[in-house]
Amino acid sequence: MRLLSTVAALRCYLAKRRFEIQPLTNEKPLQYDITARSKTAVGLVPTMGALHQGHVSLIERARQENATTIVSIFVNPLQFGPNEDYQRYPRTLDKDLQLCEEFGVDAIFAPSPEEMGVIEKSIQESIDTQVTPPSAMISGLCGRSRVGHFQGVATIVTKLFNLVQPDRAYFGQKDGQQLAIIRRLVADLNFPIEIVACPTVREASGLALSSRNQYLNAELHQQAALLYRSLQQAQAVFHTGVRKSHTLLSVVQQEIAMASSVLVEYIELVEPNTLMPIETIEEEGMLAIAARLGSTRLIDNIVLRDRKPIIAIDGPAGAGKSTVARQVAAKLGLVYLDSGAMYRAVTWLVLQRGIPLDDECSIAEVASQCFIELTPNEDLQAPVRVWINGTDVTQVIRTMEVTSKVSTVAAQSSVRQALVKIQQSWGKKGGLVAEGRDIGTQVFPDAEVKIFLTASVSERARRRQEDYKRLGQPEVSLEQLERDIAERDWKDSNRKVSPLKKAADAVEIKTDGMSVIQVIETIVDFYQQKLS
Ligand SMILES: Nc1ncnc2c1ncn2[C@@H]1O[C@H](COP(=O)(O)OP(=O)(O)OP(=O)(O)O)[C@@H](O)[C@H]1O
Ligand SMILES: CC(C)(CO)[C@@H](O)C(=O)[O-]
Numbered sequence: 133m134r135l136l137s138t139v140a141a142l143r144c145y146l147a148k149r150r151f152e153i154q155p156l157t158n159e160k161p162l163q164y165d166i167t168a169r170s171k172t173a174v175g176l177v178p179t180m181g182a183l184h185q186g187h188v189s190l191i192e193r194a195r196q197e198n199a200t201t202i203v204s205i206f207v208n209p210l211q212f213g214p215n216e217d218y219q220r221y222p223r224t225l226d227k228d229l230q231l232c233e234e235f236g237v238d239a240i241f242a243p244s245p246e247e248m249g250v251i252e253k254s255i256q257e258s259i260d261t262q263v264t265p266p267s268a269m270i271s272g273l274c275g276r277s278r279v280g281h282f283q284g285v286a287t288i289v290t291k292l293f294n295l296v297q298p299d300r301a302y303f304g305q306k307d308g309q310q311l312a313i314i315r316r317l318v319a320d321l322n323f324p325i326e327i328v329a330c331p332t333v334r335e336a337s338g339l340a341l342s343s344r345n346q347y348l349n350a351e352l353h354q355q356a357a358l359l360y361r362s363l364q365q366a367q368a369v370f371h372t373g374v375r376k377s378h379t380l381l382s383v384v385q386q387e388i389a390m391a392s393s394v395l396v397e398y399i400e401l402v403e404p405n406t407l408m409p410i411e412t413i414e415e416e417g418m419l420a421i422a423a424r425l426g427s428t429r430l431i432d433n434i435v436l437r438d439r440k441p442i443i444a445i446d447g448p449a450g451a452g453k454s455t456v457a458r459q460v461a462a463k464l465g466l467v468y469l470d471s472g473a474m475y476r477a478v479t480w481l482v483l484q485r486g487i488p489l490d491d492e493c494s495i496a497e498v499a500s501q502c503f504i505e506l507t508p509n510e511d512l513q514a515p516v517r518v519w520i521n522g523t524d525v526t527q528v529i530r531t532m533e534v535t536s537k538v539s540t541v542a543a544q545s546s547v548r549q550a551l552v553k554i555q556q557s558w559g560k561k562g563g564l565v566a567e568g569r570d571i572g573t574q575v576f577p578d579a580e581v582k583i584f585l586t587a588s589v590s591e592r593a594r595r596r597q598e599d600y601k602r603l604g605q606p607e608v609s610l611e612q613l614e615r616d617i618a619e620r621d622w623k624d625s626n627r628k629v630s631p632l633k634k635a636a637d638a639v640e641i642k643t644d645g646m647s648v649i650q651v652i653e654t655i656v657d658f659y660q661q662k663l664s
């Protein structure tokens with residue numbers, strides 16, 4: 133692990149690293165490895181140090197998804213107000229280094245304020261260029277008492293993004309307002325960076341881990357657990373069907389009033405992306421709290437979601453995902469989101485327009501402007517009906533030509549980005565069974581049920597041979613099919629964009645020796661157990 137403290141060293145390290153890890157095109161092991169990481173991606177975990185298990189969860193996620201993981205440690209003066217705890221903030225670099233080493237971080241970037249070009253003053257006193265998020269996002273919640281805080285965060289995060297130029301950056305849901313502001317920053321300033329939100333890690337008492345918990349004495353530490361407990365009380369009331377903001381907020385207020393030493397700064401219910409206050413939860417709401425315990429200011433939040441469940445089914449080619457997903461959806465009265473059909477529809481459009489498959493820029497243009505509709509077919513055995521730009525392509529997307537080109541088109545990052553956006557907009561209300569390579573990891577990381585459907589290479593080769601036989605296609609040897617499948621697995625799990633990966637919280641079903649009906653029953657049982 134490298135410790136880098138200057139911009140020059142960081143840039144040199146990244147340039148070398150990016151050169152060293154160029155993928156070797158002929159390096160294609162026959163062994164299928166779902167734990168393989170994207171070969172060139174860089175993941176950034178921005179922190180202020182005093183690392184704890186919350187940070188470790190971000191690091192672990194970054195390690196899973198990238199070839200290189202960089203942790204930045206910088207107590208940023210710009211985000212502290214004149215009366216805040218900048219001087220007192222815990223600085224534990226030696227311990228942080230040990231922890232990063234233990235969890236496989238590749239490099240730490242720990243610059244001084246001078247190196248970052250910021251004087252040790254608040255944002256109001258800074259004379260340099262600043263990044264100001266939309267005022268509606270920084271004036272409520274923490275922004276009310278921490279004036280200038282989010283300009284300080286946005287400015288330093290922009291600098292870190294420009295310095296590291298990561299493919300992905302990892303932030304905790306605990307700082308929910310920060311997360312929404314950074315997502316907006318990335319969208320508004322067109323940073324080509326994926327923002328990955330990680331769930332809040334908590335102590336057994338429910339208290340969210342925070343570097344500031346060290347400030348609490350034993351008694352306050354115990355009382356601090358009330359923050360999350362009060363949010364959980366409101367969540368329980370929400371689950372009984374209450375949607376009104378004032379009722380949910382008063383549940384939190386009543387609960388928190390039990391501890392005299394907890395001084396509430398705010399309790400608010402906002403839309404999690406725009407941070408606008410909401411009266412009634414239509415789809416989702418972030419219930420957020422900030423409170424003082426003695427001189428320590430703590431924050432926490434919980435996202436309340438009123439949506440029907442989503443089942444995410446991922447797995448390698450030939451595992452039977454589409455057959456299973458369609459029938460699971462029908463059994464449970466959910467909509468089947470056929471992502472394969474969406475990628476086929478874009479492929480059809482590309483071919484129809486005569487665009488060469490290596491003209492990624494023209495394909496990006498087509499994908500980012502297309503309009504796709506899917507409607508379930510009454511007949512369970514028949515495929516979902518698909519329209520692209522108003523043309524019904526249900527039949528034509530099943531031709532050999534589209535079949536042979538779809539994986540090349542689907543591997544292009546612009547295509548995946550465009551389609552993931554559409555899928556996520558459909559998923560807002562839930563009630564879906566979606567199937568693909570990255571549904572549980574990228575498209576719906578908060579899906580209620582995640583299944584990883586797989587089968588051995590030999591089993592999938594055998595099934596494909598049977599399919600070909602049934603369709604009257606020329607016979608292909610099992611060895612050839614096994615080689616093809618292993619190669620496709622390798623490509624799917626090693627591509628830079630949305631690689632095939634089993635989500636950490638997915639249940640694996642290996643279908644060797646199982647009938648389709650048995651697989652469907654297993655998933656339906658699991659769904660019913662999980663949601664009961
Ligand atoms: N308990 C946690 N679970 C998940 N992520 C967390 C947790 N605590 C902090 N993070 C995330 O770690 C990143 C760095 O946060 P930071 O270094 O400010 O730590 P912190 O513990 O939140 O400190 P503080 O509470 O003092 O602000 C942020 O993206 C933050 O959301
Ligand atoms: C994102 C961040 C590292 C910027 O200084 C900080 O706000 C934090 O630790 O959450």
Ligand code: BAL
Pocket residue numbers: 180211307310
């Ligand atoms: N948003 C976490 C860092 C801070 O409170 O300044």
